[in-house]
Amino acid sequence: MKSQALVGSAISTLFLALVAAHVAPSSSEAKPTIVSTAAATETLSVQSSDVELESTLDTTPIRGANIGGVFLIEPFIKPSLFDQFLSRNKEDIPVDEWTFSAALGKAEAKRQLEEHWNTFVTRDHLESMADSGINWIRIPIGYWAFNLTADEPYVDGQVPYIERVLEWSRDIGLKVELDLHGAPGSQNGYDNSGRRGVPEWLHSRTNVDRTLDALAKMTQIAVDWSDVVYGIQILNEPSRWKWEVKDIFAFYNEAYDLVRSIAPDVLFMIHDTFLSPKDWSTLVAPRWTQALMDTHIYQMFDNYMVTINETAHIEMVAKMAEDVMKFDKTSIGVVVGEFSAATHDCTKYINGLGRGSRWEGTLEGIADHPLCPFATCSCTGDYGSNPAEFSAHYKRFLRNYVDAQLAVYDQELAGWFFWNFRTEGAPEWDYILGVEQGWIPSFPRTAMPKLNESSAIVFDDAPTSHEAKSEAGQGKYQLAKSMYGIVVTLGIVVATTCYFLFSL
Template sequence: MKLSSLVGSTISGLLLVLVLALMAVEALPPSPASSESKSALSVSTPVAMASAAVSDTGLENESDNTPIRGANIGGVFLIEPFIKPSLFDQFLSRDKADIPVDEWTFSAALGKVEAKRQLEEHWDTFVTRDHLETMAESGVNWIRIPIGYWAFNLTDDEPYVDGQLPYIQRVLEWSRDIGLKVELDLHGAPGSQNGYDNSGRRGVPEWLHSRINVDRTLDALTKMTKIAVEWSDVVYGIQILNEPSRWKWEVKDIFAFYNEAYDLVRSIAPDVWFMIHDTFLSPNEWPTLVAPRWTQALMDTHIYQMFDNYMVTMNETTHIDMVAKMAEDVTKFDKSNIGVVVGEFSAATHDCTKYINGLGRGSRWEGTLEGVADHPLCPFATCSCTGDYGSNYTEYSEHYKSFLRSYIDAQLAIYDQELAGWFFWNFRTEGAPEWDYILGVEQGWIPSFPRTAMPKIEESSVVVFDDAQTTHATTSNAGESQYQFIKSTRGIAVNLGMAVAIAYSMLLPF
């Protein structure tokens, strides 16, 4: 046998072994994260896939498996007392019955001229380009902008004032420049869809009692969707209505509105993400809110642990454990139906925050919440809204700040890696530290993400946050070891293959 034939046979055998080795490596079972989760390691989120289809968003180095990482621009174009108490504290010298508690009564108390003057100053200053840039630097890639219907559809007999649209468009311009995607959220409907101050009008909701209210809601939604079309390179999602109350309305009637709104939005913007709220139903009931014919749809759920008499009495460990329990059915729905976005969550586990339950209503923590708690509800022998549970974050203990970080980490481990993404509530506040995203990042209990997508499996299996000594593991230890083995074996195989190929080519006749 000639030497070249012998070498050729040997190399052919080596190549066969190499191929078999690579096949064996590829056949290894996937790590737990890549087989079970919708993490950025292996599965593209619905929103991420849409992002990949549009190349002019301005976001740098984002791939098709970057989840929504967002913050709400709440309390700006629909004011809430707890976000900016100073707007409402100007009335505290009045009799209790005359103190405004929402935007409706705020505007009525001041009159349209003065209300517009104060609100224009608020719109102009409370959210700035610097705020958006700061959040983008920490890894935020989306913002959610809550808007009241009166920005689009206002009657003379309503005390609200309009004029928000130029300021909203300015935020869209900033977002375009910075590279942020935007969800426009109809946060308040005519008659109020839930009776909360976050709808613009606290009290008895009247929204679905009148077809006129529904038609006005759809009119506002039409105008909001047209903005999405005009700013199609910036606005990627439309939330048709925030938190309509299942306790007030029949679920079938809410679904009927959702279906009607879907047809309207799709007639104007065929490709924008159509986002609905879960109406406070449990996840196993969410399919009743979704039509199979819908495309590009996402479920918005809001997950909090302080608006419940039992949860505010839980200790810190239980709060962290509760995160996974509350999200278990949510992730199941996300995997079996439309994707899920946690549109609101925070670092708070108590209701001490000023006006968080509504202006003048007190707290469960100290037993002063009217009609709910006649004695303190907290995990301690005595309850006080001071120190760790007060409004001055400089008084927080190191232990409490460590807990806040662990609590946020527990939430993001699921919302960021198992679901389509998240929006923290809120981007900033006037004196509610656990609800303030920018402050939380600055103080270290909210992690910064890299500006790019989460690392893929061939790059890294953990994400290290710049502002912490800990890491978010995206696979188990076993998965990490397996990944490292696969990576090493692939490297050896590739290098061996190159060497064999070079040697073989040297023996070939030319």
């Protein structure tokens, strides 16, 4: 009987070894690039049961980048879209998406924007960011993607391109926040709302109803893509300087009920309307659950801040975050939804197309003389658009400045979203460029795709084409899963046979 037991033990050991060999590839075989050693045990159980892998992402801060300037264009992010009009008289040059579309007409605007949607953000960009530690993206969208009237110059058709980004995010393992970035009538009068000028959003109940309709349709996307979309920002930067805070809060409450009626568990995200953190409680209802406050922290849209030196900028990070740290986060968390590496406003069109800069004293209605930390101010060299001209000293400053911000946003708050994922000639605003150049640090990769049949797995040795990667990943996963099933079946047969033989 002892020899029988030894034989049975040997067979059992052999069986377990066979199972392990087929479930976990050896170091010489292709393996998912996103599965960490710590998650290996969880991964094995997922592959055998198709249970969704949540990993340790829930305890990891939001480390995000904005996919801005794509589905709502801004002149400073891609100036070439607007430079085509510079030969016109100043009053005829488009300054936002509204006037851009009106200047081109529906057909040509649709053609140019579809090309832009198709090329400005790619899967390569998302994978590059995930490799450097990004685990979330925030996608700004204008209301006209969901609710467009015939008398408006905007064009729609963005949704299929947005859903393509969601599909890439699912494959790569990125979580997504959908952000309603522009409301009918404009909620702030900035070009980032789609329409620069005098805001009219809350002047009309029709505007509010259309905003809610767009929000409902955007929230439905969150439901349809619930394994990818984890957050809904109901409106970006409604301005407290334009509207009474109580009226903005009334909209927030109405939007909360709407979102919760469609998506009960999605993160409900609001903007602080540029209020001081000590007043944020006026924007929050105690009944809200799963809510986040979004605050945007910049140091260049202010006449004083552009005049302070590099040391003062770094010290200002802690000073600006002090009240945020004091805010009671028991009812609502805080995320820095926008920040950058910029401390000057030299960036082309950053204050709006045709408006100039504080740095050189050309910002209309704001600065009639140069405002900078030096005796003379020039938007060249370290403060120009070409990173090849940046000095080693300036690059070190950028790294120290970004590190100072992340020390707070990454460690003390719910997380952050850098503005922006990429730009066309705005180096301090370009996350991908900043990582490449070294002034933005990389984090361990925490974006982890779900290991089930509805999501592709990307393998190290797959073809370079991302579509091919997805197909190869799915094929290898299915092969591994099939082999696993064969081994399990054979093992059960062998184990059962041995059991009856040794029982005789």
